[in-house]
Amino acid sequence: MSAQVFHQAMGTLQSNRLLNNSGTHHELGNIRVQLIPKCFKLNIELSRNRNFRFGKKNFGIIQATASQTSVIESASSPSNHDTSDSKKKSNEAALILVRHGESLWNEKNLFTGCVDVPLTKKGVEEAIEAGKRISNIPVDMIYTSALIRAQMTAMLAMTQHRRRKVPIIMHNESEQARTWSQIFSEDTMKQSIPVVTAWQLNERMYGELQGLNKQETADRYGKEQVHVWRRSYDIPPPNGESLEMCAQRAVAYFKDQIEPQLQSGKNVMIAAHGNSLRSIIMYLDKLTSQEVISLELSTGIPMLYIFKEGKFIRRGSPAGPAEAGVYAYTRRLAQYRQKLDEMLH
Numbered sequence: 001m002s003a004q005v006f007h008q009a010m011g012t013l014q015s016n017r018l019l020n021n022s023g024t025h026h027e028l029g030n031i032r033v034q035l036i037p038k039c040f041k042l043n044i045e046l047s048r049n050r051n052f053r054f055g056k057k058n059f060g061i062i063q064a065t066a067s068q069t070s071v072i073e074s075a076s077s078p079s080n081h082d083t084s085d086s087k088k089k090s091n092e093a094a095l096i097l098v099r100h101g102e103s104l105w106n107e108k109n110l111f112t113g114c115v116d117v118p119l120t121k122k123g124v125e126e127a128i129e130a131g132k133r134i135s136n137i138p139v140d141m142i143y144t145s146a147l148i149r150a151q152m153t154a155m156l157a158m159t160q161h162r163r164r165k166v167p168i169i170m171h172n173e174s175e176q177a178r179t180w181s182q183i184f185s186e187d188t189m190k191q192s193i194p195v196v197t198a199w200q201l202n203e204r205m206y207g208e209l210q211g212l213n214k215q216e217t218a219d220r221y222g223k224e225q226v227h228v229w230r231r232s233y234d235i236p237p238p239n240g241e242s243l244e245m246c247a248q249r250a251v252a253y254f255k256d257q258i259e260p261q262l263q264s265g266k267n268v269m270i271a272a273h274g275n276s277l278r279s280i281i282m283y284l285d286k287l288t289s290q291e292v293i294s295l296e297l298s299t300g301i302p303m304l305y306i307f308k309e310g311k312f313i314r315r316g317s318p319a320g321p322a323e324a325g326v327y328a329y330t331r332r333l334a335q336y337r338q339k340l341d342e343m344l345h
């Protein structure tokens with residue numbers, strides 16, 4: 001198999017460079033149709049909306065519309081031979097949301113926003129704990145923000161997953177980055193989970209509050225003013241983003257990039273931030289701008305949703321690390337867990 005085909009199969013965002021002897025391309029308006037012998041039956045890609053691909057054999061049918069590309073897979077179990085843990089023509093998919101563990105600036109009570117601060121030791125432990133709670137839930141794709149605290153959380157959580165797939169960050173920032181991060185073993189690829197990092201999932205930009213102490217800011221400007229900056233829906237902090245502004249980019253990204261994966265039966269984990277996740281939960285739970293202001297998210301506590309028939313069903317947020325009673329499993333999740341038990345015993 002050529003390196004280029006493998007690169008494509010690995011799922012890096014599609015290169016503008018056309019494949020030579022590995023396949024043929026046809027342009028249909030803004031849709032590019034690519035036929036690749038023995039690999040994808042049919043690979044339809046929007047030339048402007050570059051959608052992510054991962055794995056190859058399991059891509060049975062690929063559907064394209066003017067706004068999105070979705071994939072229906074043929075994998076069905078967590079066996080070693082499957083590229084994905086999703087079900088064939090699955091009509092349900094798991095969505096895990098997790099706010100990053102405690103960061104060094106959470107610990108110091110500083111406004112952090114888009115400043116790229118790592119986790120504390122406690123944050124590392126929280127991320128590992130989060131991983132234990134979701135260790136029996138299938139994960140086919142991971143999305144994180146561009147910030148290290150979310151990425152650390154996702155990676156540390158996955159060290160606990162019983163399926164033992166390896167999360168691998170996709171580097172699509174340049175052609176060279178794509179080329180230099182190729183994987184040349186199909187088996188290795190099957191045991192990997194693509195991790196897509198996106199600035200749109202970043203924490204809200206806290207403007208001129210970034211780096212200030214929250215308590216000192218309240219002492220200086222008044223508790224009420226700071227509460228308005230932190231929890232109002234549409235009032236931004238000085239030169240920063242309001243929750244509404246944060247929601248515009250985070251929810252747009254969720255709808256454009258993540259929802260199509262869920263529609264195709266992929267199980268997705270998102271590791272992000274207090275405010276980008278509040279925005280996404282507002283969309284999932286159809287909260288009003290009044291309701292979202294009282295929504296608070298703890299660090300490192302994963303929340304589970306099931307996506308089914310176009311709807312998001314909240315399945316719980318575990319109070320403790322013990323699995324029993326943590327999540328209201330669906331039948332499909334219970335079957336997945338049973339297969340893991342069989343595989344690992």
Ligand SMILES: O=C(O)[C@H](O)COP(=O)(O)O
Pocket residue numbers: 110111112113114203206230273274275
């Ligand atoms: O950016 C920050 O300071 C925190 O991650 C979120 O802060 P908040 O609770 O003040 O919105």
